[in-house]
Amino acid sequence: MAEITKLWIADKMKELMKQKPIDKIRVTEICRAAEIERPTFYYHFKDKYDLVAWIFFQSANKTDIVSVESAAESMKQMKRDFLFYKRAYEDSSQNALWAYMLEYFVQRYEKIAKEKLHTEVLDTQLKFSIRHYCYGSVGMTKEWLLYDNTTSAEVVVEMMFNSMPQELYSALMYGQK
Template identity: 70%
Template sequence: MADRTKLWIAEKMKKIMATKPLDKIRVTEICREAEIERPTFYYHFKDKYDLVAWIFFHDAFKTDILSVESAAKGMNQMRADYLFYKRAYEDNSQNPLWQYMHEYFVDRYSAEAMKILDTDRLDTQIIYSIRLYCYGCVGMTREWLMNDNIIPAETVVKMMFHSMPENIRRIFFNPLLKV
């Protein structure tokens, strides 16, 4: 039931963002469009930025972050909802989407690395490499969507994977090697 409500609110947010930029949208307007009360909105999301980030991750990255097919599927979804993602990426207000995305991917890659390495703590160099890689991927995804989405998503994802720092590539793609 909660996911259905989130999807309903997300659908209404996409509808609103088709006509106006994120910084001009208020939670009251989202609630009115979704025909919900403010407490219902805040039960599911911290604010409108949290909603936009949830939409992004729900649409784009439902599965394996280390699969070319999965990542390309997410990028193709972004292309399909171009206006929503363009407006989300253009927003530079208090909680820009790219910050949510960066932290989301850092958390996912870090958790996966700790699982593979069977540890509860990563060393500083691995953390730095993960943060650097995620920062680059978020930036290049934005650039691809906003300026160069002619290149197939699969090609972009392969280029991202080939650009992964060697120390984290060994973790994710050849766990038998020592870091």
């Protein structure tokens, strides 16, 4: 039941974000649109930024980020939810979506690398490569989403994978160092 409520609130937030930026939306408006009381909102989310991050994570967790096909499908979904992601990317508050995205992908890649390398600790260079790659990927995703109407998601993802540092590619794809 809680998951259904969260999805309902998320859907209403997406609708509100089609009309105005995050910083202009108040929790009261979200509650009114979702026909819920404020305590219900705060039972599920810390604030509106937590809600926006949750929406992103719901989408991101459905795919395997280490395959071109599934990563491209995630990017296509971002295009389908264009106004939501546009508004989320435009937000420059301390809780901006890009910062959540960055940390999400860094943690996810580190976890995959640790599993594939059968280690609990990654060396400094590999950790740096992961952060470097994630910064670039999040930035290029934003650029593609907001400004590129011609390049397909598959081509963008392929270019991202081709730009991955060899050490990172080896760790993620083959579990080798």
